[in-house]
Amino acid sequence: MKEVLFWIGAIGAIGGAAAVVALRNPFYSVLALIVHLVSIAGLFLILQAEFIAAAQVVVYAGAVMVLYVFVAAYVGGIEEPTLDAIPGQRPLAFLVGAAIFIELSIAIVGSGLLALDSGGPEVALGFGSPAGVGKLMLERFLIAFEAASLLLLIAAIGAVVLAERRRRDESDAEEVLG
Amino acid sequence: MDISYYLVLSALLFATGAIGVLIRRSPLVILLCLELMLNAGNLALLAFSRSLADQQGQVLALVVMVVAACEVVVGLGLIVAAYRRKLPLNVDEFRTLRG
Numbered sequence: 001m002k003e004v005l006f007w008i009g010a011i012g013a014i015g016g017a018a019a020v021v022a023l024r025n026p027f028y029s030v031l032a033l034i035v036h037l038v039s040i041a042g043l044f045l046i047l048q049a050e051f052i053a054a055a056q057v058v059v060y061a062g063a064v065m066v067l068y069v070f071v072a073a074y075v076g077g078i079e080e081p082t083l084d085a086i087p088g089q090r091p092l093a094f095l096v097g098a099a100i101f102i103e104l105s106i107a108i109v110g111s112g113l114l115a116l117d118s119g120g121p122e123v124a125l126g127f128g129s130p131a132g133v134g135k136l137m138l139e140r141f142l143i144a145f146e147a148a149s150l151l152l153l154i155a156a157i158g159a160v161v162l163a164e165r166r167r168r169d170e171s172d173a174e175e176v177l178g
Numbered sequence: 179m180d181i182s183y184y185l186v187l188s189a190l191l192f193a194t195g196a197i198g199v200l201i202r203r204s205p206l207v208i209l210l211c212l213e214l215m216l217n218a219g220n221l222a223l224l225a226f227s228r229s230l231a232d233q234q235g236q237v238l239a240l241v242v243m244v245v246a247a248c249e250v251v252v253g254l255g256l257i258v259a260a261y262r263r264k265l266p267l268n269v270d271e272f273r274t275l276r277g
Contacts, residue, residue: 006179010187017191021198026206027211035209040217047184047228049236052220052243059243064250070208071254075261080203085270093200097193104189108182113229115180120228133236141237148244155248162255165262 002119005046012039024080030068049128090116184225192218203268205260209253260271 016036020029037060044053080114086092108116137145191214222241227231227235260267 002179006183008203009265010183013187013191014194017194020207020210020214021194021202026204026210027238029207029210034215036214037217040221043184043187043221044224046179046226049224049227052224052236053238055240055243059247064247067250068206068210069253071257075206075257079269085203090201093197096200097197099191100196101193104213105186108185109266116185116229116247117180118229119179120181121231123228123231127231128236132233133240136233136238137237144237148241151248152244155251159251159255161257162252163262177219 002046002057005042009039009042013043026075027072030065030072033068034061034065034145037065047128048123051128051130078178138156181225181229185222188218188221188225191215191221203270205253205257205267205269205272208269209257210251212249213246216242 013036016032016034022033023029025107037056041053041056041061044056053103067106180256195211195214195218199208202208202211219241220225221237223242227233227239257267260272265271
């Protein structure tokens with residue numbers, strides 16, 4: 001059963017990732033990324049990370065992707081030049097990607113960690129539940145938790161400052177137009 | 179299911195994201211490919227967390243998700259600001275800071 005679910009999730013994740021890279025229209029790329037994220041959330045569930053899987057679907061596939069969809073619709077279809085900026089950029093990029101994959105695979109398959117050849121040890125019932133992760137986060141990793149919340153606040157303020165419509169821009173645009 | 183399958187899958191997804199960053203020009207799609215790479219890292223973190231039966235990896239995965247969300251917010255803000263100023267949305271054209 002776990003094997004079947006793993007392969008379904010893996011095919012969804014790889015297909016979604018390939019579609020994000022290959023599709024010309026950014027709007028379709030965003031939709032492909034949603035497929036990818038939901039498949040990855042399924043894999044997280046098989047790995048007994050229930051809280052992370054739920055956060056992935058709610059925060060990522062929900063909130064962040066809505067932001068992407070709105071920006072993709074606002075900016076519209078971006079014309080991408082078909083010519084390479086550097087000659088032979090595409091074949092070189094595929095070569096680099098294949099090199100990264102082969103190198104990581106050799107490192108994983110050749111590692112001496114015996115635990116990688118098993119499904120992992122038996123874990124207690126509450127493994128990966130909100131209670132377990134939350135307790136760890138609010139006790140042992142409290143500083144990391146607070147730093148993350150501060151980072152989110154700064155990013156939110158930064159986004160408002162960056163995307164704000166300023167009067168000066170509009171007068172600049174008017175000067176350029178007329 | 180062996181943990182190494184998850185790790186190889188995460189390596190494959192990371193490589194796909196890296197190829198996307200290298201061949202695409204639109205900043206929006208490059209942000210999407212960065213998401214692919216961050217998610218591949220999260221998958222590896224959770225696989226190791228399961229293999230060691232230790233929940234600390236899951237806390238780290240949550241922090242990675244927070245950092246990814248911040249990166250998206252600032253990146254999309256920059257894209258919207260560039261679009262409003264009628265700059266070309268092509269990473270090869272953004273070269274003012276080039277040394």
